[in-house]
Amino acid sequence: MKMPTILGAPRRARRATLPAERPGGRRGGDGQSILSEEDRRALVVPRDTMIACDNLVKIYKVADLEVVALQGLDLIVKRSEMMAIIGNSGSGKSTLLNILGGLDRPSAGRVSVNELDLLKLNDHGLMRYKRETVGFVWQQSSRNLIPYLTALENVRLPMTIAGKSFREQRDWSKEILDAVGLGKRMRHRLSQLSGGEQQRVAIAIALANKPPLLLADEPTGEVDTATAKSIYQIFRRLRDQYGTTIVIVSHDPAIAFRVDRVVAIRDGRTSTETVRRAGSTDTEQTHDEFVVMDAAGRIQIPREFLDQLGMSDRVHVEMEDGRIVVRPVERRLSGFSGTPAAVS
Ligand SMILES: Nc1ncnc2c1ncn2[C@@H]1O[C@H](COP(=O)(O)OP(=O)(O)OP(=O)(O)O)[C@@H](O)[C@H]1O
Numbered sequence: 427m428k429m430p431t432i433l434g435a436p437r438r439a440r441r442a443t444l445p446a447e448r449p450g451g452r453r454g455g456d457g458q459s460i461l462s463e464e465d466r467r468a469l470v471v472p473r474d475t476m477i478a479c480d481n482l483v484k485i486y487k488v489a490d491l492e493v494v495a496l497q498g499l500d501l502i503v504k505r506s507e508m509m510a511i512i513g514n515s516g517s518g519k520s521t522l523l524n525i526l527g528g529l530d531r532p533s534a535g536r537v538s539v540n541e542l543d544l545l546k547l548n549d550h551g552l553m554r555y556k557r558e559t560v561g562f563v564w565q566q567s568s569r570n571l572i573p574y575l576t577a578l579e580n581v582r583l584p585m586t587i588a589g590k591s592f593r594e595q596r597d598w599s600k601e602i603l604d605a606v607g608l609g610k611r612m613r614h615r616l617s618q619l620s621g622g623e624q625q626r627v628a629i630a631i632a633l634a635n636k637p638p639l640l641l642a643d644e645p646t647g648e649v650d651t652a653t654a655k656s657i658y659q660i661f662r663r664l665r666d667q668y669g670t671t672i673v674i675v676s677h678d679p680a681i682a683f684r685v686d687r688v689v690a691i692r693d694g695r696t697s698t699e700t701v702r703r704a705g706s707t708d709t710e711q712t713h714d715e716f717v718v719m720d721a722a723g724r725i726q727i728p729r730e731f732l733d734q735l736g737m738s739d740r741v742h743v744e745m746e747d748g749r750i751v752v753r754p755v756e757r758r759l760s761g762f763s764g765t766p767a768a769v770s
Pocket residue numbers: 486487488493494495513514515516517518519520521522
């Protein structure tokens with residue numbers, strides 16, 4: 427198996443968005459920010475960045491038990507990027523999406539969306555953020571929809587609440603329903619539409635107030651393969667037409683063929699990235715796979731590599747001919763000498 431290349435976030439974005447770095451690029455050993463309050467405030471997220479998560483932590487407390495759903499997650503998403511987040515069940519995908527959607531707050535760390543610091547928003551600001559900046563598509567389309575209204579009425583409802591003019595409601599709701607391929611069925615009630623069509627209405631509702639960011643939590647989890655493909659095509663068209671940034675959570679590794687970049691989350695942290703190579707077409711695509719490295723130089727070595735070489739809590743790390751070699755600690759009793767894993 428090929429070792430993925432190690433990827434650090436782009437230098438410019440890193441410097442501007444990671445308050446936990448000191449000028450030399452190091453984070454405190456305890457994961458805490460080592461910048462003064464003043465320095466933190468001076469840091470500005472670059473304009474081409476839609477999402478910047480820095481050392482995000484989310485701990486759920488249930489009775490006496492603490493569940494660490496996110497443990498120091500870093501993520502940068504550029505404007506108009508269409509990307510996916512994959513990971514095993516329980517790895518923290520929905521937790522991250524809920525934080526980005528303003529539905530939940532992190533326990534620690536920083537998160538900014540569209541140049542807004544989500545932790546600094548008060549209740550009113552959060553309400554406006556949810557109404558204007560972010561659209562959400564849930565796995566169960568019923569969560570997005572009102573069954574006794576038509577597709578058109580469903581899309582107009584959030585626009586009415588946001589105080590949009592009658593003319594804008596009429597024009598945009600038709601345009602967006604056309605864009606999701608439901609132009610001819612917009613006067614149908616939800617009960618008269620299939621699951622895939624309802625999911626397309628849900629996407630149109632999420633875009634009713636023209637948010638710059640669309641978040642979708644397993645939007646194709648309950649539809650067949652053909653419908654899933656058409657939903658991804660709609661996402662791409664929306665991105666191309668309106669410049670919407672789209673983040674899709676999925677279990678499906680094949681999603682790499684539908685988006686520009688896939689970030690894998692493992693145990694509440696970003697672990698690997700798969701980036702579509704420039705020049706790839708829909709029929710012929712090539713990808714580069716990277717391991718994500720955080721500001722402190724931490725990486726997650728793929729589990730199968732660790733298992734193969736019997737690496738557990740301690741390893742040797744050495745420089746050799748311009749490569750960093752991670753070597754298992756010899757187990758003297760069993761006489762195991764171990765083959766090194768090279769990181770270049
Ligand atoms: N409200 C909650 N209270 C307590 N623990 C929670 C809560 N929500 C999530 N968790 C826990 O946090 C961890 C991450 O959950 P999350 O829902 O983010 O996973 P996920 O990656 O979306 O999984 P799936 O693919 O199954 O949807 C899990 O261990 C989960 O049990």
